[in-house]
Amino acid sequence: xxxxxxxxxxxxxxxxxxxxxxxxxxxxxxxxxxxxxxxxxxxxxxxxxxxxxxxxxxxxxxxxxxxxxxxxxxxxxxxxxxxxxxxxxxxxxxxxxxxxxxxxxxxxxxxxxxxxxxxxxxxxxxxxxxxxxxxxxxxxxxxxxxxxxxxxxxxxxxxxxxxxxxxxxxxxxxxxxxxxxxxxxxxxxxxxxxxxxxxxxxxxxxxxxxxxxxxxxxxxxxxxxxxxxxxxxxxxxxxxxxxxxxxxxxxxxxxxxxxxxxxxxxxxxxxxxxxxxxxxxxxxxxxxxxxxxxxxxxxxxxxxxxxxxxxxxxxxxxxxxxxxxxxxxxxxxxxxxxxxxxxxxxxxxxxxxxxxxxxxxxxxxxxxxxxxxxxxxxxxxxxxxxxxxxxxxxxxxxxxxxxxxxxxxxxxxxxxxxxxxxxxxxxxxxxxxxxxxxxxxxxxxxxxxxxxxxxxxxxxxxxxxxxxxxxxxxxxxxxx
Amino acid sequence: xxxxxxxxxxxxxxxxxxxxxxxxxxxxxxxxxxxxxxxxxxxxxxxxxxxxxxxxxxxxxxxxxxxxxxxxxxxxxxxxxxxxxxxxxxxxxxxxxxxxxxxxxxxxxxxxxxxxxxxxxxxxxxxxxxxxxxxxxxxxxxxxxxxxxxxxxxxxxxxxxxxxxxxxxxxxxxxxxxxxxxxxxxxxxxxxxxxxxxxxxxxxxxxxxxxxxxxxxxxxxxxxxxxxxxxxxxxxxxxxxxxxxxxxxxxxxxxxxxxxxxxxxxxxxxxxxxxxxxxxxxxxxxxxxxxxxxxxxxxxxxxxxxxxxxxxxxxxxxxxxxxxxxxxxxxxxxxxxxxxxxxxxxxxxxxxxxxxxxxxxxxxxxxxxxxxxxxxxxxxxxxxxxxxxxxxxxxxxxxxxxxxxxxxxxxxxxxxxxxxxxxxxxxxxxxxxxxxxxxxxxxxxxxxxxxxxxxxxxxxxxxxxxxxxxxxxxxxxxxx
Numbered sequence: 001x002x003x004x005x006x007x008x009x010x011x012x013x014x015x016x017x018x019x020x021x022x023x024x025x026x027x028x029x030x031x032x033x034x035x036x037x038x039x040x041x042x043x044x045x046x047x048x049x050x051x052x053x054x055x056x057x058x059x060x061x062x063x064x065x066x067x068x069x070x071x072x073x074x075x076x077x078x079x080x081x082x083x084x085x086x087x088x089x090x091x092x093x094x095x096x097x098x099x100x101x102x103x104x105x106x107x108x109x110x111x112x113x114x115x116x117x118x119x120x121x122x123x124x125x126x127x128x129x130x131x132x133x134x135x136x137x138x139x140x141x142x143x144x145x146x147x148x149x150x151x152x153x154x155x156x157x158x159x160x161x162x163x164x165x166x167x168x169x170x171x172x173x174x175x176x177x178x179x180x181x182x183x184x185x186x187x188x189x190x191x192x193x194x195x196x197x198x199x200x201x202x203x204x205x206x207x208x209x210x211x212x213x214x215x216x217x218x219x220x221x222x223x224x225x226x227x228x229x230x231x232x233x234x235x236x237x238x239x240x241x242x243x244x245x246x247x248x249x250x251x252x253x254x255x256x257x258x259x260x261x262x263x264x265x266x267x268x269x270x271x272x273x274x275x276x277x278x279x280x281x282x283x284x285x286x287x288x289x290x291x292x293x294x295x296x297x298x299x300x301x302x303x304x305x306x307x308x309x310x311x312x313x314x315x316x317x318x319x320x321x322x323x324x325x326x327x328x329x330x331x332x333x334x335x336x337x338x339x340x341x342x343x344x345x346x347x348x349x350x351x352x353x354x355x356x357x358x359x360x361x362x363x364x365x366x367x368x369x370x371x372x373x374x375x376x377x378x379x380x381x382x383x384x385x386x387x388x389x390x391x392x393x394x395x396x397x398x399x400x401x402x403x404x405x406x407x408x409x410x411x412x413x414x415x416x417x418x419x420x421x422x423x424x425x426x427x428x429x430x431x432x433x434x435x436x437x438x439x440x441x442x443x444x445x446x447x448x449x450x451x452x453x454x455x456x457x458x459x460x461x462x463x464x465x466x467x468x469x470x471x472x473x474x475x476x477x478x479x480x
Numbered sequence: 481x482x483x484x485x486x487x488x489x490x491x492x493x494x495x496x497x498x499x500x501x502x503x504x505x506x507x508x509x510x511x512x513x514x515x516x517x518x519x520x521x522x523x524x525x526x527x528x529x530x531x532x533x534x535x536x537x538x539x540x541x542x543x544x545x546x547x548x549x550x551x552x553x554x555x556x557x558x559x560x561x562x563x564x565x566x567x568x569x570x571x572x573x574x575x576x577x578x579x580x581x582x583x584x585x586x587x588x589x590x591x592x593x594x595x596x597x598x599x600x601x602x603x604x605x606x607x608x609x610x611x612x613x614x615x616x617x618x619x620x621x622x623x624x625x626x627x628x629x630x631x632x633x634x635x636x637x638x639x640x641x642x643x644x645x646x647x648x649x650x651x652x653x654x655x656x657x658x659x660x661x662x663x664x665x666x667x668x669x670x671x672x673x674x675x676x677x678x679x680x681x682x683x684x685x686x687x688x689x690x691x692x693x694x695x696x697x698x699x700x701x702x703x704x705x706x707x708x709x710x711x712x713x714x715x716x717x718x719x720x721x722x723x724x725x726x727x728x729x730x731x732x733x734x735x736x737x738x739x740x741x742x743x744x745x746x747x748x749x750x751x752x753x754x755x756x757x758x759x760x761x762x763x764x765x766x767x768x769x770x771x772x773x774x775x776x777x778x779x780x781x782x783x784x785x786x787x788x789x790x791x792x793x794x795x796x797x798x799x800x801x802x803x804x805x806x807x808x809x810x811x812x813x814x815x816x817x818x819x820x821x822x823x824x825x826x827x828x829x830x831x832x833x834x835x836x837x838x839x840x841x842x843x844x845x846x847x848x849x850x851x852x853x854x855x856x857x858x859x860x861x862x863x864x865x866x867x868x869x870x871x872x873x874x875x876x877x878x879x880x881x882x883x884x885x886x887x888x889x890x891x892x893x894x895x896x897x898x899x900x901x902x903x904x905x906x907x908x909x910x911x912x913x914x915x916x917x918x919x920x921x922x923x924x925x926x927x928x929x930x931x932x933x934x935x936x937x938x939x940x941x942x943x944x945x946x947x948x949x950x951x952x953x954x955x956x957x958x959x960x
Contacts, residue, residue: 017856074855074857075862077865192703197703199739223668223699224674224675255762256762256766279736282736286769289769289772290769290851292773293769293847294851296847298840299848309872312873313876316877320837320840320841327832327836328888331833332829338825341821341825345821346818347828348821348828349814351828352944352948353811356803360799360803360936361796363936367777370773371773376551377554377555379555393789396789405804412815456936457840460839
């Protein structure tokens, strides 16, 4: 879709959201009144207010960039969201659907009939259609495909054939291609005939007659060089390019590293088949880091903040259930030592300190490692060094803070040996936390899983059961 | 600094890192040998191997993009990092210093003398100098400032006057400005005379004789429009622009939302004073989400993966100490009920289940809320609705999972009343977790703090102490 010009106003987005929310609330009050007084004489007045409100809301919406409307839709609970969605002009539906998050999009599509969906999708590019296809009803997709020409249909099919984490699923097809044996003057004239250039065109793609990529001509060079020069003299002949089956996140990191704005995608024969642009990459970087945060807490990413209670439950149940099992295991570890606790009840009060500090420290380690792995900084060459460092940090923390808490235990319960056991247990549990904080994400990665996956739940399980076992075990041996 | 052309090779970055690591290891082995056999006859042979190795490493480095060298430096432990840094050609020092992360940069600068630093910084732009200034020795900064012309010095001073989270600290000064009353043909000729355009030039800035921004001319429009047209006819007259004292993260979100590549920065009189570019914004988005992850675990962001043990300790101590206090409080809560535990030791084994599930569930809630707040989706208008939803999820989870664990407790200890107390305590603690998971980040935000700050430690503190108190309290009342 064409790039929309953004009108800069002095209001922030937050302000605009507040205004829309206020209008929606007024709207709801009016609706309530109308409903209650149905058939009464005041009907016409209410209806008038009602309509004025709607007109004002619609005007507000028309002034906003599609991305801003998308933002507001995301920030509204379902009923308000759908009220607003009804007010959006039909010709903007497509743009806005492409901007909203997956879960919000699902709720909007569920509210549209086939006819509306077809209208919204009819001006979309092949890559945009492919993005949307999985969420549209089967017959709508079928009808859309029928309406496309051969090339477009091929492109949609090709984009759909890639996994959403592959470059092929994120590329678009809006490349401007030129030949290397023409002058810059010819290129400039050719561009002028195009009337409009695709968004994010910072370079033109130079291809031969078979469509094989020969190089790229950065617009910057086109502008500063003598128009009589040939493209071949000025182009960059060995540009960064990607393959459609490459990992999209690796491509995003390359964009970030080399400050790219667009880059060609070529097949295994070097033929140009599409391009990647920075806007898709930014979205990907954002999504990746979000899902990292969510995964660590054992959440999947589909839950938006106004998801229904039922959806939230489904999102959170899996890890809660796992947590229940690990908590049960920790409880049985304590159960093993019930005899010891009956003899020395202070153990019951002190044991959560050992487990808690271990959990916190393990979470710090695992967060560091997961982050370093996301940045590709962990390799087999440096694992043992990393491990030594984490163990050293844990040892010092254990002796120092374990020592402090040992002294406190002595002061509370008047037993030096209890204090020493406390210090020893803390130190050992922190060492366990460090070990597991490094091993868990690395093992997950080796198994081909996301290293952040429920990392927090797993490390806490280890340090809880481990901490109880170490502390109660030491106490049973040395104190009783 | 000028944009370097990136050579695409078939090796991945990981491969290149592995190669450098291997060369460094070989290097170390040779050095060890040379050291041990000092004065012996084999000296010359070792020295030869030594030198060959260095030459090979240096050739590898010369082939790499500055960003790739920066990546490799970041992935190496300190001693290897400095060995490599010595091999980097002096004229690339500046570029690479600008690419590496803060903590790695610090370690590299500490290894350079004033002379080297001056050489590295002499070709930098004002905004780049400002980025580096705080980390350079005082006299180096002084000498650098002396060497600048009036305008550059002013720019460095101005960039330094802003907080690092403000737009003013991130803008650069490489704008190409034009007048509105000339033809596109004149603009094209003017650009050709410039010989080179700054990176990320997707638009030219149209200013009047006082330097006030009148609009922007997207390069795309310059290329497709008739050269006889005037700039004023073709330019966008109401572009998205920023003020230097605006929050940089808001600007980054605007870049993301409106798919911008560059945007003007104007002072309060509308005068053009700089520009923002997407590369800086991408770095910011990346840093923001990283610091969110780290903050939740109670880590500051300065620790790189090979930071010294001492640095890691400093990074982690603050929150560990806080955690120690909260764990001590939880322990004292249990201490209150030692009498109950002595009478019914099963309580000691069951209480960590209540606390643990509460902590996990609270972490899920707080992660959702922190994320929604980062995306500006939480407003005063929807707080109570959010709270109701989280409480509903907690109530259902509490009844269902609490019920399961209640049955398990009955089967283990043969007491129905113990099972019921367990279910009730779980439900109440999950409600507490939901309440605190919403309130903690909101309160932090109201106090002007980062809502993610140590969120995980705080929620766990609440659910631990709260869980123990609720469970042991209910047990004391109903079971003893």
